[in-house]
Amino acid sequence: MNLPDRYKFLILLCLILTSLHSVRLFAQQNDEIRFITIADIHFDPFLACYQEKIKPCPLIERLRRLPVWQWSPILKQYDRIPPAYRFNTNYPLFASFLVAAKQIAEQKDAQFVLVLGDFIGHDYQEYYRQYTMDYSKTGYQSFFNKTFEYVTYELTHAFPNVSIFPVIGNNDSYDGNYTFYSNGKFYNDLQNVWITLIKDKTNRVRMASTFPIDGYYAVDIQPDLRLIVLNTVLFSDKAVGRRTNQAAWKELDWFHDQLALAQAKQQKVMIAMHIPPGIDIYASLEFRLFRLLDLWKLNYTKRFEAELRQFAPEILGVFAGHLHTDWFQILTLSHVHRIPITGTPSISPIYGNNPGFKLYTYSPISERFTRFETYTYAIDTHHLWKRESYQDKNLHHRFSKHDFNLALLRIVPYPASTQCDTTWRPSLSLFCFYCVR
Helix, strand or coil, X not given: CCHHHHHHHHXXXXXXXXXHHHHHHHHHHHHCEEEEEEECCCECHHHHHCCCCCCCCHHHHHHHXXXXXXXXXXXXXXXXXXXXXXXXXXXXXXXXXXXXXHHHHHHXXXXXXXXXXXXXXXXXXXXXXXXXXXXXXXXXXXXXXXXHHHHHHHHHHHXXXXXXXXXXXXXXXXXXXXXXXXXXXXXXXXXXXXXXXXXXXXXXXXXXXXXXXXXXXXXXXECCEEEEECCHHHXXXXXXXXXXXXXXXXXXXXXXXXXXXXXXXXXXXXXXXXXXXXXXXHHHHHHCCCCCXXXXXHHHHHHHHHHHHHCHHHEEEXXXXXXXXXXXXXXXXXXXXXXXXXXXXXXXCCCCCCCEEEEEEEECCCCEEEEEEEEEEECCCCEEEEEEEEEHHHHHHHHCCXXXXXXXXXXXXXXXXXXXXXXXXXXXXXXCCCCCC
16 A cells, blocks of 8 residues: 555545544434523512502402413513512513523423422512402412413423423412421312423323322433422421421432332432522521521431432432522532532522523433533623533532532532622622632
């Protein structure tokens, strides 16, 4: 073989290897699973009534009479004030979020959506009474259910072709914040609304088998990928209701059984919840400046951590809401196993944060999350839904050397210069043991 022939051979070999790499990369990208997480919507139609001098509020009276599919045109007519810090989610913000999330889901081919709790605005019953002059229990529960139906209806239309998996939040109750209902009417009513969010009939049956009891369930996203949805309101020190302690331990036993089942079926597991374990930074600063308050009761945190340690090889990650900001940590359980625990920013800007939602990318080949993107709405500058991306190599570089434990959750806010910053207030970094600055 002469020299030119050797060159030709090398060139041909390079082209073949390049083609094989491209095919492999294309296959990996096609095999990736992308999904959207949303948290703390806190939709509040009463915001349009604040400047009304008429009571009952005309908007709310019309919404009470109309079916939910007619709500949006009425809300658009009455609620025209731009979203603002320190308020819940009004209609303009809710509509803007739906358009942005729908667009991202279509562009990125999202396979499913997680809604991590708190669909309803804060102090919902109080505002209902104030703006309707109706103090009846049946009247409030009817409007509460219609609001849930409306939010569910809009989510279904924003993501018509994928399943949406909802999570119970502490504000999602008939009788006030952190209320738990054991085997009660509330979870049955809510399941009848939420069941339409799940497209797969088998997963609907799975949800219906446990959700009406205490508000948790498990489904199979794929044959080798299981989603466990917990009701962590039960684990909160603020939880109120009958038999909360018994119900909490029952849920943790069920959680163990679900992990054991996934292990036996050789499935990987994602865990979704509203309230994460760790330190309640807001309450610690507001009520106990020199004492740290836990988000969960300590015994439940210890049991949860023990389950994560036992089944670490099966667990891909934990996804939470509640804190209204964008954060993550790596739970180091051994030299081999690390579990990412990550929060999704709220849609509601009630705590002075910018609204946001996230898009995750999971690689079944590497069995890890390779990328996430946060889309935020900068309320102060009205910059709509900008993106900031974080790839696996950056996350691993920043956190692989740090051993964290759940007894003291390290909240990690992003740099203030990034688009995904949700205006994490500097004073709240007092209890952040590893803060990105």
